[in-house]
Amino acid sequence: MPSSPRETDISEISDSPTHPSQGAEVSGMDTEQMFRLIDGILPFEACLHYQFLPLALEGKYLKLGMVDPHDSSALDYARNILAYLNCSLKTQQITSDTHQSMLSAYLKHSETAQRTSKSINKPKKKPTPAEKTQGIKESASQTSSNSPATETPTPLASTALSCTPIDVSLVSSQKPQDKLESMMINSEETALPLEVTAFHLNQPMDFIATLPPEQLLQELLGRVLTGGIGRLYFERQPDSGRILWSQDGILQSILEKLSVAVFQSLMIELKRLVNLSLYPTAEAQKVEIERTYQDESLLLRLQVMPGSHGEEATLQVLRGAALKFYQRQKLEKLGQESLKLAHVLRKKLKEMRSKSDRYSLPIEAQPDLTQLLECLDQQIEG
Template sequence: MAMLSSQDNSAYIQNQGQNSSPLNSEFDWNSQERRAEIFRLIEVYLCFEACLYHQILPLTVEDETLILGMVNPQDGAALEYASRILAYVNRTVSIYVITAEQHRELLSAYLNFKNSVQVPPTSTEVSPQNELEPEQSPPTTPSTLIAEYEFPQQLPEPSPTAVNTNPSLNTHIPLQTLTNLEAAINPKKIEDLPILCIPHPDDLNPLGLLPTLPPKQFLAELIARVINRGIGRLYFERLPYKGRILWSENGVLQSVLEKLPLSVFQGGLNELKRFAKLPLQTIAEPKQVEREYLYQQQRLMVRIRVMPGMYGEEATLQVLRGAALKFYQQQQLAKLSNNALGISQQLSHKLHELQARMLKNPNVSPDQIEALSVLNRLLYNLDNQIENFTDEAKK
């Protein structure tokens, strides 16, 4: 077990000069392989929130050195944070200066990557052993696509000319978009949420005893340690012959459970899959789910990601509650509202195109013209409602 100490972390920082790291100066920012490595390192070492706040990015690992991209290499707080985190995984830090635009572009690409991962269907038959909450808890809503905190973006209004030159424009609104928007606009009532049943903080076992617990209790006690306030995070890291679990609070590493036998590590990972209602089979692509619970009369969200790692499956678990959960839900509502508004605008242009063609057709019946008029009125009302939701979400 490694705990936080007062060790001088400056020993873990090397080459703080202007791009004095061993990284090749011809850094290929658009390489898919390079970006995939950066995305993996964000998951493994430095969470998205920390990268956004400190304006840093883990770029690559060479030997035991992590090449850290920094917008401001003189930012002592960012250096202290990164070196402190990486000291726990025996990594030194070498600085590579990047621009604010490069930092923003890569984090935006990371968010797009996260949002592109599809969630597998959720089985409706789940045994009581697959849950941490009591058997009588109400069923949860289907798992949805996880979207990380996003930079605000304005959707460009579609050009009528462009639409008219593309008669085959797809105006179908995906069912998942409508489902997600409805869930965001009409969240479950707090009394309908399943109760998250985990040990009380006063009843937790000492850290050293956690590996001796059954997998279900092992996971429950881990979750109990990250659920206190703000943003709590667990990272299940698989090593060649052992496993390791790191947990942090609001981006600050709290402790590390090291040298776990693979049987204990895999047991905890399997229990996490059951908790997330994911198949126990080894996955080939990252899978992500989010679920809401009631804990101590407060609403919270558990977000789980299971992904292939260098030595096998790894996973992260993140708990959002309080202000962090409210901020996330507001972002989700704004994003989904903007998406729906963009789709309705596309549909509006198609209806205008259809109207223009019908006016040129002498064989159009009065019923067809009336039907088109009704559709236009419905669409106008829909646009107004979506804009209202969008305005409320921005407040």
């Protein structure tokens, strides 16, 4: 039987070992690797809820410390997540005190890392001209002396690559870009077809909730692609998840009380759909990709953001008149930005000519600049 203390509150986690065996367990743990695994594979909320800890990654095996190694729900959750990373599971029993003290240490580590990050990102004092010159010399010296060297990947990147067949870009350990900047696919590229295999479009939502996560997402996509502006909202709740499906702003159906394991797997499948990093995001990200479906152009707009209880997401599908309107807005914005740049170029050229006349100095680049402005004028008029 699974042990009952699942409702452990974060405030109840102790700071130090209280059991003789706990000290021996803690001393043999690689806490640095454990913290990376909590950040990258098994999130803190899952470790707290299921009473386990990702102790180490050994080749294609993840060693999982469990308070109750026979807890079937915890094992199912871990195996579900690891299946997407092509990893297998090894279990090791740990005490409840060890579990709590390690999670407490992780919280302290996270708080320290956040404070360090904030202090690093603070605006620095503007360097003096002498400091700038010295910095340029030092940089040039370091570049010339270090050019043959190859950058060594971090331990987390190497372990992630050793156990997963997916592309390196999908498991990048780099921090996501701040703000909600859209990452648009090059519009000159041909939009790839969106492959959707939905076999149960006439079945109720309660039925498709029993399907594996990969097929469940396909069924949801099949529904939002029926026409108009489709939207799926993936909402994370304390001990479950739910999905709201709307069409043209009208709520169609709700999938309630999805298990945390299923919801987490759906988030992974959703990220795979748009080639987004599979790691949990610390800041909101927005991705837009162009696809074709049944010979119709689509724009998939995915926004992933951290919520109170874990990651949440919104997937919107634009097509037809709505897509044309959205693209027209994008073009108008690009046109306005281009005009601003053209005005800046004219202003700079005028300033150059003024200084050239004042000091009787020729402008070597003037013919090229004049020709560039003439080309711009022709493109704008055309």
